[in-house]
Amino acid sequence: MVEQIDARSPGGESGVTASLVSAWELGKIRTSARYRRVLCAVYGQGPEALFAHQDDTAARGPGPAAVERDLGALRVLVGYRALLAGMVEVVHDAQEHLVVTGSRSRSTAYLESIEAALAARPGLVHYRVLYGPPRHGELVRHLERLLEIRDPADRSMGCKTLHLGIVADTARTPERFFVASERDAVAIIPSVSTAESFDTGILLGKEAAAGLLAHGREAYAGARRIESIEAIRELAVAK
Structure with missing residues (x-):
């Protein structure tokens, strides 16, 4: 997947790593618009199919589950x-x-x-x-x-x-x-x-x-x- 994203990026270098793709898939990090376009082209599917698991969480509004995360000691x-x-x-x-x-x-x-x-x-x-x-x-x-x-x-x-x-x-x-x-x-x-x-x-x-x-x-x-x-x-x- 990283190779396919690289191939569709300027200069053949996207900056994407396998760990970043994994974080997208698990919903830990929301995929940015730039990469959504590329991933839609790779998979031949629309954003509503590929990113629903990320957008559903973001659309829950200002409730604690949506805006608060325990990042440990700061x-x-x-x-x-x-x-x-x-x-x-x-x-x-x-x-x-x-x-x-x-x-x-x-x-x-x-x-x-x-x-x-x-x-x-x-x-x-x-x-x-x-x-x-x-x-x-x-x-x-x-x-x-x-x-x-x-x-x-x-x-x-x-x-x-x-x-x-x-x-x-x-x-x-x-x-x-x-x-x-x-x-x-x-x-x-x-x-x-x-x-x-x-x-x-x-x-x-x-x-x-x-x-x-x-x-x-x-x-x-x-x-x-x-x-x-x-x-x-x-x-x-x-x-």
């Missing part, structure tokens, strides 16, 4: 040091998948932790999705270093292990910030200290992290690829 990270430590912790925990979104990264310690993880774990599949041009030169240099560590065209591990993309239309798709592995995730939320800072986040457990991994893969599927040195160097750092 921890609020307040202050730049606590937030950075939580994000680096997620990177260190990643063994299979690591998804990072946003165009504002500039922490050397955080970016270097990602690079070290990819260098140490060749099978770690990494997605990086930017929303609009990078805001800092450090992020551009980080993307260049990722291409020195990994080749997006390489399939020696049995699959593509480096996915770099940019969502250009941030008016329709606002920027979002999170880092997620198969074990945990940190989602950045509005600062509780000042309107000008990005220094507050929520540390999430395994179930929520799985949803963010799927979120990042779907975002990459709709993003423009920036998987060459030339493409990265063409990115103009936003002022």
Whole structure:
């Protein structure tokens, strides 16, 4: 199924994995409109047949069963040091998948932790999705270093292990910030200290992290690829 979805996607890469398809089938994650069209074409059936098990739950209205989910213990990270430590912790925990979104990264310690993880774990599949041009030169240099560590065209591990993309239309798709592995995730939320800072986040457990991994893969599927040195160097750092 993943191969058939890939074949119908731009560049032959959808970002979909077998675990994501399983989550759709089990109703754990609601299939987005982009993939619904593809799946309808693959199966030759309409959305009312393929996605009723997802839509029935969504249509139940604002009752507790529809809007409340127990995601386990959540921890609020307040202050730049606590937030950075939580994000680096997620990177260190990643063994299979690591998804990072946003165009504002500039922490050397955080970016270097990602690079070290990819260098140490060749099978770690990494997605990086930017929303609009990078805001800092450090992020551009980080993307260049990722291409020195990994080749997006390489399939020696049995699959593509480096996915770099940019969502250009941030008016329709606002920027979002999170880092997620198969074990945990940190989602950045509005600062509780000042309107000008990005220094507050929520540390999430395994179930929520799985949803963010799927979120990042779907975002990459709709993003423009920036998987060459030339493409990265063409990115103009936003002022």
